[in-house]
Every structure is written in C-alpha cells, then in structure tokens.
Amino acid sequence: MAVRQQSVPVAERTTSQVQRASRAGLAGLGASLQTIGIIALKELRTYFTSWMAYALIAVYLFIAGFIYWVVVGRMSHSLPLSPFFAELAIILMFIVPLLTMRLLAEEKSTGTVELLLTSPVTDWQVVLGKFFGVFGVHTVLVLLTAHFPIMLFKWGNVDKGIIWSSYLSLWLTGGIFLSIGLWASSLTDSQVVSGFLAFGVLLMLWLVNIFGFTMQNAFGEFCRHVSVLSHLEDMTSGVIDTKDLVYCVSVIGFFLFWAKQVLESRKWK
Amino acid sequence: MSLGLLLIAVGLGWWFISGATYPPRWAYAVFAVGVLLLMAMASSKPELLRAMLPGRRQLKYGSNAFASIVLLFIALSFLNYLTTRYKHRFDLTKNRSNTLSPQTIKILREKVKGPLHITYYYAGGRGGGLPPEVQRLLRNYEGNSRHIRVEFVDVITNLQRAKQDGVFGGVTTILKYPKIPNAVDRLTAIPDESAITGSILKLTSNRKKRIYFMQGHGERSITGFDEEAMSSAKSALEKLNYKVESLPLLEKGSRLTREVDEKQEEKEHEHSHGEKKEEPQSSVIHGVDVLVIAGPRTDLNEDEDRIVRDYLDERGKLLLLLDPPETRLHHAMPRFQKLVTDYGGEILPGILATSIVALTAEGLRSIPEVGFRLQPNESSSHFILKGVPGACAFYGVLPMKRKATTEPGQTYTPLFQTSERMMAASLSAEGAIRVTGKEPRGPFDAAFAVEQSIVEETRKPRWRMVVVGDSDWASNRFILADANQALFTSIINWLSEEEAIIDIPAKPPVTNSFGTGAGADMNQILRTVLVVVIAVPLGVLVFGTMVWWQRR
Numbered sequence: 001m002a003v004r005q006q007s008v009p010v011a012e013r014t015t016s017q018v019q020r021a022s023r024a025g026l027a028g029l030g031a032s033l034q035t036i037g038i039i040a041l042k043e044l045r046t047y048f049t050s051w052m053a054y055a056l057i058a059v060y061l062f063i064a065g066f067i068y069w070v071v072v073g074r075m076s077h078s079l080p081l082s083p084f085f086a087e088l089a090i091i092l093m094f095i096v097p098l099l100t101m102r103l104l105a106e107e108k109s110t111g112t113v114e115l116l117l118t119s120p121v122t123d124w125q126v127v128l129g130k131f132f133g134v135f136g137v138h139t140v141l142v143l144l145t146a147h148f149p150i151m152l153f154k155w156g157n158v159d160k161g162i163i164w165s166s167y168l169s170l171w172l173t174g175g176i177f178l179s180i181g182l183w184a185s186s187l188t189d190s191q192v193v194s195g196f197l198a199f200g201v202l203l204m205l206w207l208v209n210i211f212g213f214t215m216q217n218a219f220g221e222f223c224r225h226v227s228v229l230s231h232l233e234d235m236t237s238g239v240i241d242t243k244d245l246v247y248c249v250s251v252i253g254f255f256l257f258w259a260k261q262v263l264e265s266r267k268w269k
Numbered sequence: 270m271s272l273g274l275l276l277i278a279v280g281l282g283w284w285f286i287s288g289a290t291y292p293p294r295w296a297y298a299v300f301a302v303g304v305l306l307l308m309a310m311a312s313s314k315p316e317l318l319r320a321m322l323p324g325r326r327q328l329k330y331g332s333n334a335f336a337s338i339v340l341l342f343i344a345l346s347f348l349n350y351l352t353t354r355y356k357h358r359f360d361l362t363k364n365r366s367n368t369l370s371p372q373t374i375k376i377l378r379e380k381v382k383g384p385l386h387i388t389y390y391y392a393g394g395r396g397g398g399l400p401p402e403v404q405r406l407l408r409n410y411e412g413n414s415r416h417i418r419v420e421f422v423d424v425i426t427n428l429q430r431a432k433q434d435g436v437f438g439g440v441t442t443i444l445k446y447p448k449i450p451n452a453v454d455r456l457t458a459i460p461d462e463s464a465i466t467g468s469i470l471k472l473t474s475n476r477k478k479r480i481y482f483m484q485g486h487g488e489r490s491i492t493g494f495d496e497e498a499m500s501s502a503k504s505a506l507e508k509l510n511y512k513v514e515s516l517p518l519l520e521k522g523s524r525l526t527r528e529v530d531e532k533q534e535e536k537e538h539e540h541s542h543g544e545k546k547e548e549p550q551s552s553v554i555h556g557v558d559v560l561v562i563a564g565p566r567t568d569l570n571e572d573e574d575r576i577v578r579d580y581l582d583e584r585g586k587l588l589l590l591l592d593p594p595e596t597r598l599h600h601a602m603p604r605f606q607k608l609v610t611d612y613g614g615e616i617l618p619g620i621l622a623t624s625i626v627a628l629t630a631e632g633l634r635s636i637p638e639v640g641f642r643l644q645p646n647e648s649s650s651h652f653i654l655k656g657v658p659g660a661c662a663f664y665g666v667l668p669m670k671r672k673a674t675t676e677p678g679q680t681y682t683p684l685f686q687t688s689e690r691m692m693a694a695s696l697s698a699e700g701a702i703r704v705t706g707k708e709p710r711g712p713f714d715a716a717f718a719v720e721q722s723i724v725e726e727t728r729k730p731r732w733r734m735v736v737v738g739d740s741d742w743a744s745n746r747f748i749l750a751d752a753n754q755a756l757f758t759s760i761i762n763w764l765s766e767e768e769a770i771i772d773i774p775a776k777p778p779v780t781n782s783f784g785t786g787a788g789a790d791m792n793q794i795l796r797t798v799l800v801v802v803i804a805v806p807l808g809v810l811v812f813g814t815m816v817w818w819q820r821r
Contacts, residue, residue: 049820152783161363233405238360243356257338268327
C-alpha cells in the first residue's frame with residue numbers, strides 16, 4: 001500500500017489536492033451563495049407578502065407618473081429627460097429609508113437577530129442576503145416604470161442611449177441608497193432612528209455637490225466626486241463612465257462592509 | 270468636554286472649507302482652546318475618562334474593526350482616484366454628443382504640453398446658471414488631458430475674481446496657457462467644441478500666422494473705421510490669433526522696394542561679372558502666410574506682378590478681392606485679370622445683376638439690382654464652406670468662371686454660384702447699369718478657390734488662391750451681414766492651412782420630443798395621465814390589497 005502511495009508522482013498528488021481544494025472551495029462558494037439567495041428570497045417574500053412594498057411602490061409610481069406627465073405635457077420640442085431621471089432618483093431618496101429601516105433594526109428590536117447570528121450563517125451572508133433581498137424590491141420598482149420609456153418610444157422621438165444609461169444610473173443609485181439604508185439599520189434597533197439616519201446621510205451625499213461647485217480646491221473636487229448627483233448627471237446624459245461604475249460599486253461595498261462590521265460587533269461587545 | 274470637541278471641530282472644519290493651504294490664525298486659536306479644554310477635563314476628572322474608555326477586549330476588536338473600515342475607505346478612495354485618471358467612457362447617445370471629436374483629442378494630445386486653465390464665468394442666480402451641456406463639454410476636455418483644469422465661476426458670488434479677469438457679466442470663457450507668455454484667449458458666447466478647440470490650438474501654437482493686406486493700389490484700409498475700410502475683418506482675424514499687418518508693396522522706401530532693388534542690383538552684378546549664384550529664394554515676399562489684396566483700384570506694375578506670382582509659386586497663399594469697375598470706380602486692370610486667368614479662373618466682363626420688380630414713377634418696372642445674397646455652393650464639400658453657416662451678402666460682383674483648360678494638379682472649386690437667372694449686365698455711357706435683355710446669363714461663379722497640389726513629376730510646390738468678385742462683402746459695411754464674417758475667417762483659415770480651427774463638425778444637439786409638432790397633443794396627454802398617474806399606481810395598490818387580503 002505504502003509502495004503504491006509512493007509510486008504516485010508528487011505533481012499528480014499536488015494537482016489532485018488542488019482540484020479537491022478547489023472543488024471544496026467552489027462547493028463552499030456555491031453553498032454560501034445559496035445561503036445568501038435563501039436569505040434574499042426570504043426578505044423579498046417578506047416585502048411582497050405585506051402591504052408595505054406595494055404601498056411604497058404605488059406612491060413612488062404615482063409621484064413619478066405625475067412628474068412624467070408634467071415633463072411630457074410641456075408644449076415644447078425638447079424633453080428634459082436628464083432632470084426627469086434625476087427627479088426619479090430624488091423620490092428614491094425618500095422611499096429607500098422606508099424600505100430599509102426594518103432590515104436589521106427590526107431583527108434587533110424583536111431579538112431575532114440573535115437567532116440569525118447563532119444559526120450557521122456568516123455575517124457577510126446575512127448582510128448580502130438582506131441587501132440583495134431589498135435590491136430585488138428596488139429592481140421590481142424600476143421595472144414597473146418601464147411604461148415611461150415605452151410610451152416615449154411609441155409617441156415620441158427619444159435617444160434610446162440616454163434612456164438605457166439613465167435606467168442603469170437609477171438602478172445603481174438605488175443600490176447606493178439601499179446599502180446606506182442597510183448600514184443605518186445595522187446601527188440601531190429603532191426603525192425610526194434608522195430611517196432618519198439613512199435619509200440624513202443620503203441627503204448629505206446629494207447636497208455635498210454644492211461644496212464641489214463653491215470651492216475650487218481639492219476639498220471641492222473630493223466633494224464633487226463623493227456626491228451622487230455629479231455621477232448621476234453624467235449617466236443621465238447618455239454616458240457610462242468607468243469612474244461612475246466604480247464609484248457606485250465602491251459606495252455599495254463600503255457601506256455593506258461597515259454594516260457587516262457593526263453586525264459583527266455584537267459578538268465582542 | 271463637549272465644548273472642547275466642538276471647538277476642535279470648528280477649527281478643523283473652517284480650515285477644510287476655506288480651502289486655504291494654511292489655516293487662519295483664529296482657527297489655530299479655536300483649535301488650541303478646544304485641546305486645552307479637553308486636557309483640563311482629563312486631568313480634573315480622570316475617572317470620567319476611564320469610564321468612557323471601552324474594556325480591553327472591546328478596544329482590541331473595536332480598533333480592529335475601525336482600522337479595517339478606514340483601510341477599506343483608503344483603498345476604495347485610491348481606486349476611485351485611479352479611475353478618474355484612467356477612465357473609459359461609453360457614449361450611448363445617437364450622435365455621440367458627449368464625446369469629443371478625434372480632431373480635438375489629437376490636438377489635446379499633441380499640442381497641450383503644459384497646464385492649461387479654462388475658466389467659465391456665468392451669471393448664477395434666478396434665471397441664470399450653468400448649462401449642463403457646457404459643464405459636460407468642459408469636463409470632457411479635462412478628462413481627456415491631464416494638463417487641463419476647468420473652473421466654473423459664478424460672476425455674482427465671485428465678483429472680485431471676475432473683475433481680475435476683466436469679466437463684468439454674461440458668459441465668458443477664459444483660456445490661459447502659462448507655458449507661452451501672454452497666451453490668453455477669451456470666448457464671449459456659450460462655447461461649443463469647435464470654439465474651445467480652436468482657442469486651444471491658437472494658444473498652444475508657437476507662432477502666430479501672419480496675414481498681410483497689400484496697400485498702395487487704393488486697396489481697402491485695415492486701420493480706418495469708415496464703411497469702406499476692413500478694420501472689422503482685421504479684428505475678427507486678430508481674435509483668431511492671427512497677426513494682421515499692412516504690406517505697402519512697392520511704395521518708395523518700403524521693405525519690399527529695398528529688397529527688389531537689392532535683387533535687381535545682384536542680378537546686374539552677376540550679369541556684369543559673368544557669375545551665376547544659386548538663388549536662395551526667388552520670392553521677395555517671405556514670412557507672409559496669407560497675402561490679401563482687397564479691392565485694388567489701380568493695376569499692378571510689372572515688378573509687383575512678378576513679386577506676387579513669385580510669392581504664389583513659392584507655396585504662397587493669396588486672397589484676391591476684385592470689384593467690377595462700376596462699384597470701385599476704377600479702370601480695367603489687365604494684370605490682375607491675367608493673374609486670375611493664369612491661376613485657374615477667368616474674369617468675364619460686366620457686373621452680376623438680378624432684376625427685381627419695383628414701383629417706379631412709370632409704374633411697376635423690372636429694374637436691375639446688384640446687391641444680393643448667395644447661398645454657398647451646396648454641391649461642394651470644400652473646407653471653406655464648412656465654416657459658412659448660411660447665405661452671404663454681396664454688393665456688385667464680377668462674373669467669373671472656371672478656365673477652359675486647367676493645369677495638372679490644380680483643383681478649382683466654385684464657392685458661390687449664381688442661378689441661371691443672374692445676368693452679366695453692362696454700364697451705360699452715363700454710368701448706370703444697362704439691361705438690354707441680351708446679356709449673358711448664369712450660372713456664374715461669384716467666388717472660387719484654386720489649389721495647386723504637389724505634382725510628382727515637377728515637384729512643384731503647392732499654392733492656394735481664393736478669388737471673390739467683390740470686396741464690399743468684407744468691408745465694415747457688410748462684414749456683419751449674414752454669414753460674411755464666417756466666410757472671411759473660413760477663407761483665411763483655409764489659406765493659412767489652419768484647417769483644424771474649424772474643421773470640427775458641429776454635432777446636432779440631442780433633441781428628445783414627445784408627440785408631434787410642438788409637443789404632445791391633448792389625446793396623448795390624457796392617455797398619459799390615465800396610464801402613468803392613475804392606472805399603474807392604482808393597479809399596484811389593488812394587487813397589494815389582494816395579496817394582503819388573502820394572507821390576513
């Protein structure tokens with residue numbers, strides 16, 4: 001037996017070990033993704049089996065529809081599409097804290113977070129599962145506004161490139177807002193405080209653009225880059241820039257990481 | 270303690286917000302008082318400080334968590350910084366309206382070698398503001414060259430700064446290129462890509478192109494401000510960074526007269542001594558990028574004719590504005606006519622006239638009219654015409670046409686052509702325009718451009734010439750009419766081989782419209798309201814209520 005083992009070349013053994021390890025790694029990743037998917041689906045189901053998601057989506061669609069009507073009802077040749085999509089993002093700023101305030105704060109106030117944290121799931125899986133769940137609600141919300149471009153394509157003459165890039169910007173901006181909402185929800189067990197905190201940070205992230213304009217220095221440059229508005233302006237004009245994409249992914253990643261750290265802190269506090 | 274922290278925050282915050290390199294003295298004082306207050310609190314109540322500090326385990330894990338958050342922030346900031354430097358843009362708009370043209374990008378890469386500051390002054394406040402398209406355009410320049418820095422300055426809130434740059438209101442774009450002394454350009458309209466790139470090209474060019482207006486034959490003056498002069502045309506060229514001077518060709522004592530005399534003496538010397546030296550430069554007009562002869566009243570003499578021809582043959586660029594004898598009150602000028610004929614065109618007798626119906630003392634009569642507007646030649650894509658947005662106004666034009674035989678390598682392009690109805694009228698003995706009905710009919714060329722490309726066999730150098738059968742259109746009286754100024758600058762840009770200045774096609778703006786005509790019709794608006802404001806939100810609400818009802 002020992003002889004047979006020695007006869008196996010070292011390289012072959014190493015390869016098989018690597019293959020096993022990678023199979024195990026892939027299996028682990030698959031399991032992890034499955035867990036995240038389960039948590040996300042559970043969150044999504046929670047939203048759509050209660051009246052809250054429907055009420056928020058209906059309010060959003062009503063306000064957005066009203067703005068759309070005002071925009072297309074102008075007796076004018078030129079439709080201001082970029083400001084329209086920026087206004088859709090502003091409405092999101094009010095809706096998102098209401099969507100995210102319960103994500104972790106409710107679990108904390110009801111004590112179910114302890115159950116969640118002691119179950120065989122990692123903090124990352126909890127945070128990502130919650131995020132993707134609420135991101136799914138946001139995606140449904142964005143898809144339900146599809147009748148705006150459909151009507152524009154049917155009755156108007158619009159640059160399709162602007163529509164696609166604006167929708168991408170709306171989707172990603174929603175992702176940023178949701179990650180901040182999730183982070184705010186991880187900080188407190190009060191849903192109201194979480195909602196206000198998220199709204200405050202979102203407002204700050206929006207208005208910081210003013211500093212970017214008034215101050216022509218490195219701080220102003222920094223403010224302009226940090227502001228959501230400056231990135232949104234680019235994308236709603238029909239440009240997809242790698243810097244905007246990296247900004248969106250960075251902000252989402254940063255706040256999710258911070259939320260995970262906050263969640264983890266319950267173990268050592 | 271709270272007060273101490275507050276003072277520290279105020280001190281630091283003011284420094285950040287002020288944007289100054291060093292904080293003001295009072296910010297130092299506020300910061301110091303804040304630190305002192307904290308130290309006093311720590312020394313007087315150490316138990317309070319101890320109570321505030323977390324336990325060892327919490328401190329360990331807490332600082333780890335804090336450090337990881339800070340590290341991630343730094344890493345992401347660095348990544349974002351890198352993406353602002355090395356980014357890639359995908360312009361999804363139909364006509365790539367958010368992308369700079371390849372010509373501009375080439376100019377930015379090849380010409381801008383040092384810091385270039387673009388400051389856009391605008392009047393903010395109600396009704397004013399910064400147009401987003403200008404903002405995007407200038408940011409695009411900034412993104413395509415690491416040397417370019419763009420600033421947007423509100424004149425109302427930064428009056429002092431605006432005064433320093435001589436801006437007192439309205440939209441002004443100032444471009445500064447400190448690498449070249451006094452390289453400053455100012456654009457006073459909302460800029461487009463063509464204007465900005467042209468300005469950058471001018472600023473970064475080491476040498477100003479020289480445009481010389483020949484004088485001495487009754488040509489139009491470039492210094493006078495009367496209607497006949499061409500000072501406005503001169504100003505337009507100077508704004509494009511050209512150096513404009515007058516050239517007294519053979520006036521006694523002028524530079525050229527001396528050079529002609531010297532050349533004559535040299536030739537006589539060679540002849541008497543039997544020596545034959547190689548002639549370094551046959552033309553005595555050198556250092557002249559474009560020679561303009563605008564509305565001469567007397568003909569060239571033999572020497573001048575030779576000088577002009579030599580100049581043209583030595584890669585010269587000539588703009589010749591000739592008038593019919595009737596409008597400039599001069600006699601026939603055979604040497605100018607021969608010059609035009611030898612270089613590809615032909616001047617016909619008479620004056621271009623169209624007949625208009627007017628009410629006279631004898632009733633409605635058809636009378637000849639010599640002032641008219643002409644559209645640029647639509648069938649030509651000549652560079653000059655790209656810079657001419659519409660019709661140009663002329664007054665008294667020589668009829669011209671292409672010469673029957675053209676030299677090899679010569680390209681003749683009619684810039685303005687008349688219709689077939691236009692006639693070449695003649696003068697009566699009293700000096701009035703006479704129409705007999707037997708005049709030759711159009712189409713005639715009112716202006717043309719000829720270019721001699723390099724011919725491989727002869728290696729003949731290239732020359733360019735533009736002839737316009739009128740000089741009034743470029744005078745102070747007419748230069749601001751229609752697209753006359755654009756035509757003049759476009760001709761000079763082509764002749765001086767500064768094609769990059771305006772050869773950037775203007776992109777049509779992105780227009781998104783709803784409905785037809787001036788907007789949506791009432792039916793479309795009603796259906797829009799019904800769908801987007803009522804049906805869809807109500808549908809979602811009804812669906813939600815049904816789900817809730819089932820699960821309650």
